Amino acid sequence: MNAIDGTDRQIKADDRPPPSLLAIVLDTNPHAWAHLSSVLPLSAAISNLLVFINAHLASGNANEIAVIASHTHKAEWLYPTPKDNLPRRRPNGAANGDIEINGLPKEPSVPENPNKYRQFAVLENAILSNFSKLLDSTTERDLASTPTTQVGGALSLALSYVAKSTLLHSPVDSLAGDNPLSALADSETVHTARVSLTSRILIVSVSGDLANQYIPVMNSIFAAQRKRIPIDILKLAGDTVLLQQASDATGGVYMKPERPEGLLQYLMMAFLPDSTARRSLIMPSTSGVDFRAACFCHRKVVDIGFVCSVCLSIFCTPDLPSNLCLTCGSYLSLRSAQIATPALIPRKKKKKKRAGGTDSATPGGNTPAGSGTPMHA
Amino acid sequence: MSASSSQALEYLELLPAQTHRKLYEQPSTALAVFRCMLPHLAKTIVMAMLYMPGPFSASDLDAWFRHDGKRDKDKAISVLEQLHVITARLEAPRHYSYKLTEGFGRSLRQALTGSGTHRSFGVPAQSTEERVSTDFLDDYAQKQWENMLFYMVGSTVGLAATNALGQDVGEGTKTLLRVGDFVKVTHGRVTITRTGFTFVLQEANAQVWSLLIVYLNYAPKLGMSETDVLSFLFMLGSLELGQEYSISTLSQTQVQMLEDLSAFGIVYRSSKTSSTFYPTRLATTLTSDSGALSFSTSNAKSDSEDLTSSGTGATRGSASKGYIIIETNYRLYAYTSSLLQIAVLSLFTNLTTRFPNLVSGKLTKQSITRAVKLGISSSQILSYLTSNAHPQMQKNTPVLPPTVMDQIRLWEYEGERVEPTNGYLMKEFSNDHEYKDLVAYAESLGVLIWKNDGKRMLFVDRLEQISLYMSKKKSRSE
Numbered sequence: 001m002n003a004i005d006g007t008d009r010q011i012k013a014d015d016r017p018p019p020s021l022l023a024i025v026l027d028t029n030p031h032a033w034a035h036l037s038s039v040l041p042l043s044a045a046i047s048n049l050l051v052f053i054n055a056h057l058a059s060g061n062a063n064e065i066a067v068i069a070s071h072t073h074k075a076e077w078l079y080p081t082p083k084d085n086l087p088r089r090r091p092n093g094a095a096n097g098d099i100e101i102n103g104l105p106k107e108p109s110v111p112e113n114p115n116k117y118r119q120f121a122v123l124e125n126a127i128l129s130n131f132s133k134l135l136d137s138t139t140e141r142d143l144a145s146t147p148t149t150q151v152g153g154a155l156s157l158a159l160s161y162v163a164k165s166t167l168l169h170s171p172v173d174s175l176a177g178d179n180p181l182s183a184l185a186d187s188e189t190v191h192t193a194r195v196s197l198t199s200r201i202l203i204v205s206v207s208g209d210l211a212n213q214y215i216p217v218m219n220s221i222f223a224a225q226r227k228r229i230p231i232d233i234l235k236l237a238g239d240t241v242l243l244q245q246a247s248d249a250t251g252g253v254y255m256k257p258e259r260p261e262g263l264l265q266y267l268m269m270a271f272l273p274d275s276t277a278r279r280s281l282i283m284p285s286t287s288g289v290d291f292r293a294a295c296f297c298h299r300k301v302v303d304i305g306f307v308c309s310v311c312l313s314i315f316c317t318p319d320l321p322s323n324l325c326l327t328c329g330s331y332l333s334l335r336s337a338q339i340a341t342p343a344l345i346p347r348k349k350k351k352k353k354r355a356g357g358t359d360s361a362t363p364g365g366n367t368p369a370g371s372g373t374p375m376h377a
Numbered sequence: 378m379s380a381s382s383s384q385a386l387e388y389l390e391l392l393p394a395q396t397h398r399k400l401y402e403q404p405s406t407a408l409a410v411f412r413c414m415l416p417h418l419a420k421t422i423v424m425a426m427l428y429m430p431g432p433f434s435a436s437d438l439d440a441w442f443r444h445d446g447k448r449d450k451d452k453a454i455s456v457l458e459q460l461h462v463i464t465a466r467l468e469a470p471r472h473y474s475y476k477l478t479e480g481f482g483r484s485l486r487q488a489l490t491g492s493g494t495h496r497s498f499g500v501p502a503q504s505t506e507e508r509v510s511t512d513f514l515d516d517y518a519q520k521q522w523e524n525m526l527f528y529m530v531g532s533t534v535g536l537a538a539t540n541a542l543g544q545d546v547g548e549g550t551k552t553l554l555r556v557g558d559f560v561k562v563t564h565g566r567v568t569i570t571r572t573g574f575t576f577v578l579q580e581a582n583a584q585v586w587s588l589l590i591v592y593l594n595y596a597p598k599l600g601m602s603e604t605d606v607l608s609f610l611f612m613l614g615s616l617e618l619g620q621e622y623s624i625s626t627l628s629q630t631q632v633q634m635l636e637d638l639s640a641f642g643i644v645y646r647s648s649k650t651s652s653t654f655y656p657t658r659l660a661t662t663l664t665s666d667s668g669a670l671s672f673s674t675s676n677a678k679s680d681s682e683d684l685t686s687s688g689t690g691a692t693r694g695s696a697s698k699g700y701i702i703i704e705t706n707y708r709l710y711a712y713t714s715s716l717l718q719i720a721v722l723s724l725f726t727n728l729t730t731r732f733p734n735l736v737s738g739k740l741t742k743q744s745i746t747r748a749v750k751l752g753i754s755s756s757q758i759l760s761y762l763t764s765n766a767h768p769q770m771q772k773n774t775p776v777l778p779p780t781v782m783d784q785i786r787l788w789e790y791e792g793e794r795v796e797p798t799n800g801y802l803m804k805e806f807s808n809d810h811e812y813k814d815l816v817a818y819a820e821s822l823g824v825l826i827w828k829n830d831g832k833r834m835l836f837v838d839r840l841e842q843i844s845l846y847m848s849k850k851k852s853r854s855e
Contacts, residue, residue, distance in 0.1 A: 017417045054489045055427075058412050059420045061664075114500045114626075116491030117408060118617045124491075269425045277421045280446020 017276035019062030021199040023158035029149040032206035040260040048264040070154035152216030162199040169197035208238030214294035397461040405497040407484035409611035409664040419453035435473035448821040502623035502653040511619040518657035521642025557591030571752030605630040614664030616656040705778040755789035800838035
């Protein structure tokens with residue numbers, strides 16, 4: 001009689017892994033690629049990436065892909081090709097234009113090649129043409145203006161795409177099709193239990209210092225963390241604290257290959273397994289993560305800084321213009337006595353705690369009562 | 378891996394190594410096997426090895442897996458070995474390494490990069506005449522397929538004479554259904570069999586595969602080569618819907634096949650002598666998962682056409698649009714006007730009322746036991762109801778009311794107390810260690826049915842992997 005036990009009601013033993021969406025953020029910073037060109041030219045990297053994308057699509061029938069270029073001055077979609085931004089009203093107002101971005105571009109120019117799986121051909125065509133369009137539109141002035149890359153923007157594009165696809169995938173959504181806003185509204189409560197799409201973001205990064213984008217990137221990281229989207233980092237060149245933190249906080253893979261020319265094997269082995277496969281694999285991750293933050297005023301990575309007591313913004317210097325927080329505008333004032341050794345207060349506390357049990361004669365003469373909250377006034 | 382492809386996988390596994398090797402020469406086949414036949418972890422392993430310069434040693438592979446993933450790893454490796462995708466080699470005593478079979482690796486690489494001149498992904502025809510629209514193709518496929526299903530179900534239920542549906546089924550199809558033991562013909566009257574029921578209650582994609590597997594088994598009798606047939610099927614799965622393809626590169630066997638396939642509605646040809654063909658949705662979803670997922674989502678292929686194609690009530694549309702509502706009082710409402718769906722429902726439901734767009738009835742003990750007597754199992758009924766549940770029902774977890782699910786099972790169990798399983802009894806182990814080891818392996822493969830530790834006996838339903846494992850172990854210990 002055990003066979004009809006009510007606990008076993010899920011007859012549809014669906015052992016098939018859920019479809020997985022891979023959003024790739026490709027850092028196309030020309031400065032960095034030029035630096036890397038002797039080892040791994042951009043063209044080779046892209047062709048390797050295309051094979052990897054094909055492999056990802058082949059790994060699951062419903063797998064999806066999104067590719068975003070984070071260029072020097074803007075973040076640009078490589079795939080799917082965005083529909084032209086003109087606000088086009090559909091005849092029936094109910095249909096949501098959101099679905100459109102999900103569609104393949106109906107490009108008539110895809111060459112018919114009997115040696116190639118059509119889905120792959122369409123994708124490759126779209127990525128390459130979008131990419132060359134991006135490169136053609138880049139002017140020297142754009143390049144000269146900044147040496148880094150818009151990874152923050154690209155990351156938020158990826159996140160928004162992931163969020164949208166997740167909504168489109170959840171079973172409930174198919175019936176709420178004509179009212180997408182209601183689906184959005186209760187997404188937190190209803191959809192989380194039924195999410196059938198696993199997503200991850202892969203950042204192929206070559207640029208070094210990204211501290212100037214600390215705030216947008218950090219916000220994206222927190223969003224990804226909340227949505228349980230792992231951010232994988234493939235760091236081909238340079239090194240940045242920020243991306244290490246991204247992969248660490250979201251449980252993604254972090255890899256800095258010693259030999260970038262073997263890009264494809266790294267991709268295939270470390271970055272292809274989706275979250276279903278990762279459950280049974282040992283994935284590479286960073287051992288020592290640098291958790292230092294960048295200050296909000298000069299975008300410098302700081303060891304010791306000042307924190308706004310209202311909004312928790314970090315500053316490297318206490319000399320704020322007219323003593324107002326740059327982020328929230330609260331009035332912050334530090335007395336000169338405290339400015340001298342601001343970081344020593346927490347350190348002293350720690351020492352005291354440790355020493356407190358054994359040694360009561362603390363140098364400095366502070367009374368134990370005063371250690372909790374300094375009450376100098 | 379879905380239920381549909383697991384049938385095909387079972388069939389593929391039993392093929393000899395030479396057939397596999399020949400199959401893998403076509404990149405489209407290698408890609409299709411990879412995409413829909415392999416378990417998820419096996420794909421991961423294959424992809425990791427694809428561009429690896431040397432062999433992958435077994436100890437490295439072990440190190441890559443977490444401890445609790447070992448069971449899945451064993452399963453994946455055993456499937457890969459059975460399909461001859463990877464081969465194990467003894468490098469040194471007690472040291473194995475795995476290597477991708479050369480042909481498979483090369484073909485898969487070609488498929489991913491799109492290189493070579495194999496022309497295995499179909500040669501698009503430069504269409505001269507007017508192109509056929511995808512709507513037309515969907516209608517065509519749906520009509521042909523429903524006809525066939527109705528041919529099977531209709532007469533059993535007694536609806537056969539009411540409609541022209543199910544009349545124009547080709548002789549070849551009828552023969553095939555008989556050979557596949559889906560129907561029995563006694564005195565000119567068609568009765569559906571147990572396997573037939575299983576077939577009808579499956580989702581469309583699984584149905585296509587079951588039929589094609591029967592076809593494959595039957596092919597040698599028609600003088601067709603199995604390899605040719607298989608690789609053509611895999612190629613069909615990688616074609617584009619709505620695109621016209623030329624038959625110029627097809628072999629004799631494959632041209633012959635086209636005729637049969639168009640009778641099933643898997644491909645469409647404007648005439649029997651036409652030099653081109655169109656794959657229908659039945660074909661293009663061969664190597665992908667069917668069901669709601671591939672229909673309503675992912676790529677644009679099935680974006681806009683889908684809404685128009687599903688129509689009122691059809692087998693294909695029903696995969697994405699459920700129509701059945703069941704209440705806790707066993708009442709059933711089905712929003713459909715399709716005769717086929719009504720016929721299927723009436724196999725296990727006591728239908729009472731029919732409206733233009735709705736039939737209603739009740740699941741009763743009688744109706745369920747009648748169905749069980751006909752050879753339908755409760756799990757088949759439940760899975761049919763679940764997969765066709767109305768969107769409003771699908772919001773619930775579990776989808777069906779638990780009381781109804783339990784009661785349907787109980788009704789079935791009233792009649793059945795014993796369940797036979799074919800398999801092999803293994804006994805007389807020389808020591809406890811050997812016994813325990815084998816039990817653990819059998820368990821990890823999922824073939825262990827029963828064991829008795831005291832008597833050191835175990836019962837498995839499949840032996841191939843076990844015997845391979847034992848001989849390997851023997852050679853290792855020597």
